[in-house]
Amino acid sequence: MRWLSPFTTLPRDSRDTLFLLAVIAWVVLPQVGNLPLWCAGLAAGVLLWRGWLAWRSRPLPSRWWLLALLAVTLAATWATHKTLLGRDAGVTLIVLLLALKTLELRARRDAFVVFFLGFFTMLSNFFFSQSLLTAAAMLIALLGLLTALVNAHMPVENKAPLREAARIAGGMALLGAPIMAVLFVLFPRMAPLWGVPSDAMAGRSGLSSQMEVGTMASLALDDGIAMRVRFDGRPPAQTELYFRGPVLSLYDGRVWRPQYSDFARRADGDLQVSGPAVNYQVTLEPNNRPWLLTLDATPLPPTLPGNLGAVMTPDLQWLASRPISDLTRYQVQSYPQFRYGPQRPNLSLQTFVDLPPGFNPRTLQLAAEIRRAQPGANTAALVHTVLQRLRSGGYTYTLDPGVYGRDTADEFWFDRKEGFCEHIASSFVILMRALDIPARIVTGYQGGELNGVDGFWMVRQSDAHAWAEVWQADRGWTRVDPTGAVSPGRVGSFTRLQAPRGIVGNTLATVSPDVAKRLRAAWDAMNNGWNQWVLNYSQGKQLDLLKNLGFSSPEWEDLGKVLAAIVVLASLGGAAWAQWERRQHDPWLRLLQAARRKLQQAGLAVPDNAPPRQMAALAQDHPAIHDWLLQLEAQRYAPHTPHSLATLRRGFKRLVWPH
Structure with a gap:
């Protein structure tokens, strides 16, 4: 070139x-x-x-x-x-x-x-x-x-x-x-010797432990994989795929925070499930958070690898015993039909109607007007009224709503009338509380995309979502997604959020959207295979392999024994093969072996391991053969011999061997 x-x-x-x-x-x-x-x-x-x-x-x-x-x-x-x-x-x-x-x-x-x-x-x-x-x-x-x-x-x-x-x-x-x-x-995977070191303070994109209006829009533009899900059997409808993350109940006028932050507190035991269970496997990407994303509701702890434990908080969120800093795969059993929370009003619900004084006065006035217009209306009727206002009031769903001021709910309901799911959910919950209805925000992921290549559902960071839960008598906590009232396509399979593509992605999408989609699915399937079979190959899988080999109760020491046995057998096999290959394929040895057979056929007592010089001494009555054997020795051991193997091979054919 x-x-x-x-x-x-x-x-x-x-x-x-x-x-x-x-x-x-x-x-x-x-x-x-x-x-x-x-x-x-x-x-x-x-x-x-x-x-x-x-x-x-x-x-x-x-x-x-x-x-x-x-x-x-x-x-x-x-x-x-x-x-x-x-x-x-x-x-x-x-x-x-x-x-x-x-x-x-x-x-x-x-x-x-x-x-x-x-x-x-x-x-x-x-x-x-x-x-x-x-x-x-x-x-x-x-x-x-x-x-x-x-x-x-x-x-x-x-x-x-x-x-x-x-x-x-x-x-x-x-x-x-x-x-x-x-x-x-x-090779035994013994923590902490095995694994990729990770710094505790290294942040990863993902959900936050608190929500300030305007912070989740940037997350929606992240097209990275948050987790992959594989269902055993028929999966739920895409509109029902709500993966539960942090539940935010405390509100100071600007920031929503969770009520429970410690791992020791468990759910109160008033969770009742019914109907068929949904069994599935989650492969969670590292996020340096303890959250275990599961569908609602999951009464039993997810099956986690190694010594990783899990505990459920009183708001149905599952937490791992330590932050998830490595790719983690776990089995889950969830029940879409469930009832949770107190069935009758009590003092514990007061936290979920508290609002900070001095914020959102117009929203409080709106709540009073709704109450006057519907005296004696129950929670279901009031929720329906607010959702109908979202559907018909000119509200829109956007990723770029701009910077909100001090009274975020007032701006959403009366001024801007647009926002991302966090604006909609926050404004909805504030209005519910102003109506004296217990309500809270749940964050997590909604939906996903089925990869037809490997059958996994890919949940991306762009699927991050915020929805609401309201309390109703005789029903407990009930999910309400106000974003679905503003933009039905955001919840389900019709309109998924799309992160900005690069030059190659835009070109492919312009030329052939189907080809771009298939290529992306194939690449995601390859990445998922890498995650499942390489990154997620844990000590548990190693021990399962030993069980398949006949070990009844294998431990990591057995891995070392099997590895040592394979190394010894491979070494012995390699040495034997090298010796055999040398004898079979070394042309000098083949020529020497041919001369040995000729002398043995002539009746000379030539040992099988005799070198050329010893054979020459036995054949000294035949000068030509004697000289040829010495030349053969020189060709192998002399530093500058003029005799090549080709010359010696031709000379061998011209020799007259005794009978």
Whole structure:
């Protein structure tokens, strides 16, 4: 290729250095979004500087430059992270140390240090993402680093080693793949030694523990996967897929907060379920929150992996014993038909009618007017009246309602008449409380999208939703979704929220929406398979595998025993195969074996393990055979013998063997 001609004319050392710098850039590139801006810029500048020095065959900078850059690196890392320890600070340092080490790449020893840092930096990518895309990128990085490592061992006089080095590196990776597969399946996963470290303060997109009007619109624009759900049998209707998250009951005029925040408090025991159960499996993405998203209502704890426990709060929310920082899969049994909460009025319901004084005076006036217009109306009739106002009052559903002021409910009901689900749910609950009806807000996810490729329902962050629950006598808490009255398509399968697409996504959607949808479904199915079979491969699955192998009550020590047995058997098998292959395929040994058979057929007592010199001594009465056997010995053991195997093979055919 013409564009490669300047590269091919460079000296071997410069070409090798540029290739290694390209591999390092590929290793660091996925980290750019997780690094401080100054770190990414400094690393890129150092790599470009080192590449220019290699291209121009310029001398490397002095050690004073390196010490100065190292001091800047340490100071900037401390100023950014306030520490030199931990995941974020550690990754920042390792990336910059890798880049700085290339500035003293003078000898093979320095190259080996760069290779070591490169492999470590490659692994650090999984600290932030374990997605299929990250794994594919790191596989390419692994092959690149192996190619550079093999290339560093090749003779300097070899002018074009990269292709050959890549072939050898690819073979090494293929030979190592079965070993890695066995280690992945059987290496004991013992917490906390096994797993990807995660910092407690690292935030992830998801629902919040409180709701301030206007904060959930940005979440709706996130198209990332929140969880995947697979139902056993026929799933509920999409309009019934309400996955329960934090329940918000306390209101100070601006912010809604949950009433229960501790794990020790359990539900009061007045949950009654009926009808058929819905069994399903949830694969929850990490969110650093303890929330276990389930359908209403779930009386029994979800079946969680390992020693993870769960407890239900008095408002039917399930909480894990620790934040979900890793991909977590659990089984759930829910009952769509249920009754929950006190059946008659009591003092505990007072919390759910409290409103802060001095807020939303026009909403309070509206509640008084509704009461005067419907004296003696029960809760169901008042809820119907408010929902009818939402349907016919010109209210609209929008992701961009603007910034609300102090009296959010007044602005929604009388001024703006538009909002996102949080505006609608908050204004509805405030009006219910003004009508002296106990009400609260429930946040979570509503709906989802069925992936026809693998049969999983994908619930995205854009499916985040807020709805209401009102209390009715003889029925308890009842779900009411006022957003459905404003925009029926938001609840169900008609109109799902769409996050902004990239250039490729917009192009595909414009050219062929069906192709874009199928490609997206296939990609989501591949990611789900990666999550189910790789990221979610836990110690429980390992022990299940041992049960299938015949272990009655396996423990993690049994995994070590099975792994050790496989290693021993594989080693013995490899040694036996290597010995057999050497005897079968070594042309020198085959030629020696042919000569041995000829002498044995002539009646000479030639041992099966006799070397050429011993055989020559037995055949000294036949000078031609004697000399040929010594030449055969020299071909294998002499450093500069003129005899090739082809010449000896032709000579073997011309020999006259005794009978």
